[in-house]
Amino acid sequence: MENLVTETGIKKSRVPAWLDLAQSGTGLVLGIFMWVHMILVASVLLGVGSFNFVAKVMELAFLSPSGRGYPIAVVFAVMGVYTLFIVHAALGMRKFPINYRQHKMIRNQMKMMNHSDTNLWYYQAVTGFVMFFAGSVHLFIMLTHPHIDPYISADRVFSSTMWPLYLVLLGCVELHAAIGLYRLCMKWGWFIGKDARKSREKLQKFKKRATVFFLTLGVLSLLVFMIIGFRHRDKVGEHYSTQRTTIEQTIITG
Amino acid sequence: MKIIYTDSLVIGGGLAGLRVAIASKQRGYDTIVLSQIPAKRSHSAAAQGGMQASLGACIKGEGDNEDVHFADTVKGSDWGCDQDVARMFVNTAPKAIRQLCAWGVPWSRVRKGDRQVIINGEKVTITEKNEAHGLISSRDFGGTKKWRTCYTSDGTGHTMLYAMDNKAIQLDIPVHERKEAIALIQEEGVCYGAIVRDLVTGDLIAYMAKATTIATGGYGRLYAVSTNAVISEGIGAAIALETGVAPLGNMEAVQFHPTAIVPVGILTTEGCRGDGGLLLDKDGHRFMPEYEPEKKELASRDVVSRRMTEHMRKGKGVSSPYGDHLWLDITLLGREHIEKNLREVKEICDYFLGIDAAEEYIPVRPTQHYSMGGIRTKHTGESTELAGLFSAGEAACWDMHGFNRLGGNSVAETVVAGMIVGEYVADYCKENCLNVSTKTVDRAMKKQENMIADLINRDAGENPFELKKEMQQIMMDKVGIFRNGDDLTKAVDELKVLNRRAKNIALRNRISSSNPELVEAIRVPKMIKLAQCVAYGAQLRTESRGAHAREDYPERNDRDWLNRTLATWKEEDADLPEMNYEPLDVMKMEMPPASRGYGVDNIVPHPDTEKRVEEIETVKQENPDADRFEIQEVINPIDIPAKFTGRNERVGRGFK
Amino acid sequence: MCGQAVKEKQETQDKQDIQERARTLTFEILRYNPQVKGETPKMKTYQVKEAPGMTIFIALNEIREYQDPSLQFDFVCRAGICGSCGMVINGAPGLACRTLTANYPDGVIKLLPLPGFELIGDLSVNTGKVFRAMSERVESWIHDKHADNVDLDKLEETMDPDTADEIYELERCVECGVCLAACATKRMRDDFLGAAGFMRLARYAVDPRDKRSDEEFYDIIGDDDGVFGCMTLLGCEDYCPKDLPHQTRIAYLRRKMAFAKRS
Numbered sequence A: 001m002e003n004l005v006t007e008t009g010i011k012k013s014r015v016p017a018w019l020d021l022a023q024s025g026t027g028l029v030l031g032i033f034m035w036v037h038m039i040l041v042a043s044v045l046l047g048v049g050s051f052n053f054v055a056k057v058m059e060l061a062f063l064s065p066s067g068r069g070y071p072i073a074v075v076f077a078v079m080g081v082y083t084l085f086i087v088h089a090a091l092g093m094r095k096f097p098i099n100y101r102q103h104k105m106i107r108n109q110m111k112m113m114n115h116s117d118t119n120l121w122y123y124q125a126v127t128g129f130v131m132f133f134a135g136s137v138h139l140f141i142m143l144t145h146p147h148i149d150p151y152i153s154a155d156r157v158f159s160s161t162m163w164p165l166y167l168v169l170l171g172c173v174e175l176h177a178a179i180g181l182y183r184l185c186m187k188w189g190w191f192i193g194k195d196a197r198k199s200r201e202k203l204q205k206f207k208k209r210a211t212v213f214f215l216t217l218g219v220l221s222l223l224v225f226m227i228i229g230f231r232h233r234d235k236v237g238e239h240y241s242t243q244r245t246t247i248e249q250t251i252i253t254g
Numbered sequence B: 001m002k003i004i005y006t007d008s009l010v011i012g013g014g015l016a017g018l019r020v021a022i023a024s025k026q027r028g029y030d031t032i033v034l035s036q037i038p039a040k041r042s043h044s045a046a047a048q049g050g051m052q053a054s055l056g057a058c059i060k061g062e063g064d065n066e067d068v069h070f071a072d073t074v075k076g077s078d079w080g081c082d083q084d085v086a087r088m089f090v091n092t093a094p095k096a097i098r099q100l101c102a103w104g105v106p107w108s109r110v111r112k113g114d115r116q117v118i119i120n121g122e123k124v125t126i127t128e129k130n131e132a133h134g135l136i137s138s139r140d141f142g143g144t145k146k147w148r149t150c151y152t153s154d155g156t157g158h159t160m161l162y163a164m165d166n167k168a169i170q171l172d173i174p175v176h177e178r179k180e181a182i183a184l185i186q187e188e189g190v191c192y193g194a195i196v197r198d199l200v201t202g203d204l205i206a207y208m209a210k211a212t213t214i215a216t217g218g219y220g221r222l223y224a225v226s227t228n229a230v231i232s233e234g235i236g237a238a239i240a241l242e243t244g245v246a247p248l249g250n251m252e253a254v255q256f257h258p259t260a261i262v263p264v265g266i267l268t269t270e271g272c273r274g275d276g277g278l279l280l281d282k283d284g285h286r287f288m289p290e291y292e293p294e295k296k297e298l299a300s301r302d303v304v305s306r307r308m309t310e311h312m313r314k315g316k317g318v319s320s321p322y323g324d325h326l327w328l329d330i331t332l333l334g335r336e337h338i339e340k341n342l343r344e345v346k347e348i349c350d351y352f353l354g355i356d357a358a359e360e361y362i363p364v365r366p367t368q369h370y371s372m373g374g375i376r377t378k379h380t381g382e383s384t385e386l387a388g389l390f391s392a393g394e395a396a397c398w399d400m401h402g403f404n405r406l407g408g409n410s411v412a413e414t415v416v417a418g419m420i421v422g423e424y425v426a427d428y429c430k431e432n433c434l435n436v437s438t439k440t441v442d443r444a445m446k447k448q449e450n451m452i453a454d455l456i457n458r459d460a461g462e463n464p465f466e467l468k469k470e471m472q473q474i475m476m477d478k479v480g481i482f483r484n485g486d487d488l489t490k491a492v493d494e495l496k497v498l499n500r501r502a503k504n505i506a507l508r509n510r511i512s513s514s515n516p517e518l519v520e521a522i523r524v525p526k527m528i529k530l531a532q533c534v535a536y537g538a539q540l541r542t543e544s545r546g547a548h549a550r551e552d553y554p555e556r557n558d559r560d561w562l563n564r565t566l567a568t569w570k571e572e573d574a575d576l577p578e579m580n581y582e583p584l585d586v587m588k589m590e591m592p593p594a595s596r597g598y599g600v601d602n603i604v605p606h607p608d609t610e611k612r613v614e615e616i617e618t619v620k621q622e623n624p625d626a627d628r629f630e631i632q633e634v635i636n637p638i639d640i641p642a643k644f645t646g647r648n649e650r651v652g653r654g655f656k
Numbered sequence C: 001m002c003g004q005a006v007k008e009k010q011e012t013q014d015k016q017d018i019q020e021r022a023r024t025l026t027f028e029i030l031r032y033n034p035q036v037k038g039e040t041p042k043m044k045t046y047q048v049k050e051a052p053g054m055t056i057f058i059a060l061n062e063i064r065e066y067q068d069p070s071l072q073f074d075f076v077c078r079a080g081i082c083g084s085c086g087m088v089i090n091g092a093p094g095l096a097c098r099t100l101t102a103n104y105p106d107g108v109i110k111l112l113p114l115p116g117f118e119l120i121g122d123l124s125v126n127t128g129k130v131f132r133a134m135s136e137r138v139e140s141w142i143h144d145k146h147a148d149n150v151d152l153d154k155l156e157e158t159m160d161p162d163t164a165d166e167i168y169e170l171e172r173c174v175e176c177g178v179c180l181a182a183c184a185t186k187r188m189r190d191d192f193l194g195a196a197g198f199m200r201l202a203r204y205a206v207d208p209r210d211k212r213s214d215e216e217f218y219d220i221i222g223d224d225d226g227v228f229g230c231m232t233l234l235g236c237e238d239y240c241p242k243d244l245p246h247q248t249r250i251a252y253l254r255r256k257m258a259f260a261k262r263s
């Protein structure tokens, strides 16, 4: 790395400390965000209505007199997350092998030792790299279509054939987030207790369970989206909320 | 020819070498340290148990002082030591330990209040004083009246060596690693440096210096099984011997440690017994009290080793494919104590024996451990015959250990000798200039070049590994714990043959750069010469003193043998070293010869002993008001560098 | 027959039994002497008859003595104390002298020199140079202006017994280099200080005798070649033969450095 010495050349710069804190901070926020996000998306498992309810809450519908919410809230959220995402990715990128020699080194090292935590880091870098593209696509869509609706989502997944991208993104993000949060604990010495080695084993177990849990949740949600999308394939573009309004109207008129 | 100049050349990067280097560097002289290996890997790192210094902070060390330490050391040596040197040593040891403390050794500390310890197989509660809280603690060791052995867990040598080397790095002292001194450069009784072989490139380099210090450690690897590092081959002592001028002292004084694990011979520290561990035989019976009712397991090392051997000879050993052994039981100390204070021991048992020392007995047997003999020096550390050549540490026979050194006195010696000899080395650098013709250097260099060329060009001949094995076996079988005339005669004869064969070594791998076989081929003839000094010295010394135990001469014979063996190798082609004896002057002894208090008294007294005892008595009576310092001043005045003459403070006693 | 003779016979019998049951071990060893022009690295195979309690130290010496006198390796203490014999044993960096051959049920042992160090030859690498540089870089000594002027006659300064134990815990490092070889970060970035350096610094950071401030420590390790460059791969923690607490101590340094005050 370049020499980060300040003007006078006497005191070392604080920048590396901030960068490291920023990397962990963004990682922490993103990681927790993703777990929450996953649970919210999984509300679809309880039915289209639940998902819609969640979506409306997210759009701050409870504040809007019309009950239709402010999609602009989603735009802000997405922009916020996207900023974190980019900052985090940029910071993470500094740690990537910068050339072929370095990449070969780490591959050799992994082959030689087959050491779990070293492997984890590599998975994290690779998944991060993939997410940089796949996640950007997803976020761009969210930014441009901030009105969240179960049918629209389902149509995107099924009819717009976004599911392969989501599947990849899902795998990546769940690995990356769980590994990242575990490593965050190791890195800063959190949840260490009296016997650091035992705590580490516990955290590893927890990490594994979290990955499995969220992957299952994600895959099931995607499956449900697929089913809804399939059933809804003829009415692509129709909103759940408008549909509901139609039904309500039918009831009223009827 | 590559030549490197310096003021102070130190051969050896262990505790002793580094301390000498620090002293001469601090006095402003250009200093270089040579070492076969990175300095921190030197064998000093292996010392587990501790370092003796009479600090007396721990409650069981209360009442300790220089005099008690002196008495223990002299007794331990079986009166074979140089009492002036022992005096210099005990007075300086507390300073040495305090200096190391300032340099970073994390000595284990006294904790105030009650604690449980094991003494004589039983749980006892002792109460540490409040005012001693946080001072350097100490543990019990063999052959000492007080708990005097200061320690850091059981990694004492490691922490000392690291502090020492770090200090050397701070002072910017270069350590030239992977360099082996293979000959000294000398002319007309003055030493001017060494011819050194680079173990990687194979290059020969002449290091020229005003003062040359050999601090290359012991020669334990003359024996097939030893607790020593594989590089403790005595090469430093051997190159001094090969000058034909510098004598080696007391080479036959070889110590066997009671508790090395079987079969590999790795040491479990004396701290195991010091902390309360017991020796058991095949019936699980604790046998030491029967032999040594007073000190039991904590008798002097040589004594315990012999008792163990005797007991095994009675058929009480545990048989194994590797011969008999006995058990060391530390389970009674409890897991917590072991995991904290005997951690390395636990690790060793775990890795090498696959046993949990907190639950199982450790198989042990007496094993070669320490070389009391070495390059004979004056109290200044300078060779008695070769000016400009100094020696310190295990490589030297400064002679504070005589025929048996006490546990914990050795790392203490390395540092204390380093401090004292270092000052004299600096003095020598101040008073002399490097005045030697290049011809001398050239000649020394050519000789080594030719020796190596011969080795590489010889088509057929002896295998150096084989020769070494044979030598080690001879030493094991015939120059061991108990010695006798017949075996020693055989050993001397067989070694002579090996010496001749060693002149005809040929290599299979005939390259001159990094080549382990060539390294061996250069060393083995030197080692055989040392082995001859040991065996021949043992053959001639017809008495038993300290670690030198002759079955055919069981008595300590002060009348005929109160002297120091000096071996010189005058003619290169000689078959044997020339042996001379330097008498110890009873009339100058602060502590005239007496019984060590082990077993039955078996001493042939020296005619002067009684006279000296009376003389000392009179001095004491004539000066009834004199304190211990004044008495010592009269009966054993010592010459010590001025900076180390102050009195030592102790908790609760001040400077008294 | 007297007792001694019976016993000796029994022992020879035992030894023979062991001999007969012994396995033949296969050692695959990287051979390369950079001192010899034109040589290239290659793997060579040796067979050794296993003996009970055999360590890699014993086996390698046998190979050198009876099969190939040119084989290079470094052992000093042969007791797991000095840190000379780090090498990669079937993929795991560790101390060869205390590794029993019995730990390898299939009897195949592959040995490589520690990666990331200058190769002297075969299994011998130059760790000394790296560690001297490390010590110089972290200024591995007590920083106290008065250390050289302490009055050696007076009582030493007291220290809390627990603090002394804590320092020793970190001082147990034997500079074997295993943690550096096991660290992919170090392998990728040569200037990275590495775990042994962190342990050394942490040792001085807990030592009350060392008067360095957090800021001074920051000047040594407060960058991406220092503690912020550590990617928490934990190879150091998992392979360190002396079980130093790498994970917690590096985390400690990281916290300390991340929030170090600037004066």
Ligand SMILES: Cc1cc2nc3c(=O)[nH]c(=O)nc-3n(C[C@H](O)[C@H](O)[C@H](O)COP(=O)(O)OP(=O)(O)OC[C@H]3O[C@@H](n4cnc5c(N)ncnc54)[C@H](O)[C@@H]3O)c2cc1C
Binding pocket: B011, B012, B013, B014, B015, B016, B017, B034, B035, B036, B037, B038, B039, B042, B043, B044, B045, B046, B047, B048, B049, B050, B051, B052, B156, B157, B179, B180, B181, B182, B215, B216, B217, B218, B227, B228, B229, B231, B232, B235, B236, B267, B269, B369, B370, B392, B393, B394, B395, B407, B408, B409, B410, B411, B412, B414
């Ligand atoms: C297992 C074990 C445990 C011990 N425990 C204790 C204990 O608890 N208490 C105690 O007081 N004593 C103990 N001792 C004894 C004590 O450790 C040693 O006597 C002491 O450390 C020797 O130090 P030294 O500086 O003289 O030599 P060493 O530390 O052996 O250093 C020798 C140095 O010389 C170098 N060298 C050797 N030959 C050459 C050459 N030809 N050219 C260049 N360099 C060369 C080596 O590279 C090395 O750096 C123990 C010894 C052993 C074996």
Ligand code: HEM
Binding pocket: A023, A024, A025, A026, A027, A028, A029, A030, A031, A032, A034, A085, A088, A089, A090, A092, A093, A095, A096, A121, A124, A125, A127, A128, A129, A131, A132, A133, A135, A173, A176, A177, A179, A180, A181, A183, A184, A187, C230, C231, C232
């Ligand atoms: C553009 C995509 C991303 C890339 C390239 C990326 C890259 C990285 C890299 C390389 C690291 C390791 C840093 C180190 O070892 O010091 C890391 C850590 C981390 N990442 Fe990401 N990441 C990305 C997105 C994400 C996302 C979306 C999340 C949230 C789920 C996340 C959560 C974390 C966490 C919690 C850490 C641990 C932080 C730390 O080690 O300090 N990352 N990331």
Ligand code: HEM
Binding pocket: A037, A041, A074, A077, A078, A079, A081, A085, A131, A135, A138, A139, A142, A148, A152, A153, A154, A156, A157, A166, A167, A169, A170, A171, A173, A217, A218, A219, A221, A222, A225
């Ligand atoms: C504020 C920002 C975000 C919003 C509003 C958001 C919203 C959504 C929505 C509504 C869905 C349902 C499918 C769809 O409509 O297309 C979804 C699915 C998904 N999102 Fe996000 N997302 C955000 C950020 C992210 C980020 C940063 C990632 C990871 C890098 C991510 C990964 C995924 C994945 C993997 C799915 C598929 C889940 C499944 O069903 O298994 N999202 N997201």
Ligand code: SF4
Binding pocket: C172, C173, C174, C175, C176, C177, C178, C179, C180, C195, C196, C199, C239, C240, C241, C242, C243, C244
């Ligand atoms: S920290 Fe552990 S692995 Fe690293 S050099 Fe020290 S002892 Fe070896």
Ligand code: F3S
Binding pocket: C179, C182, C183, C184, C185, C186, C194, C195, C229, C230, C231, C232, C233, C234, C235, C236, C237, C246, C250
């Ligand atoms: S393996 Fe390397 S990356 Fe850090 S945690 Fe250990 S130093």
Ligand code: FES
Binding pocket: C074, C075, C076, C077, C078, C079, C080, C081, C082, C083, C084, C085, C086, C095, C096, C097, C098
């Ligand atoms: S040889 Fe000393 S640790 Fe292996």
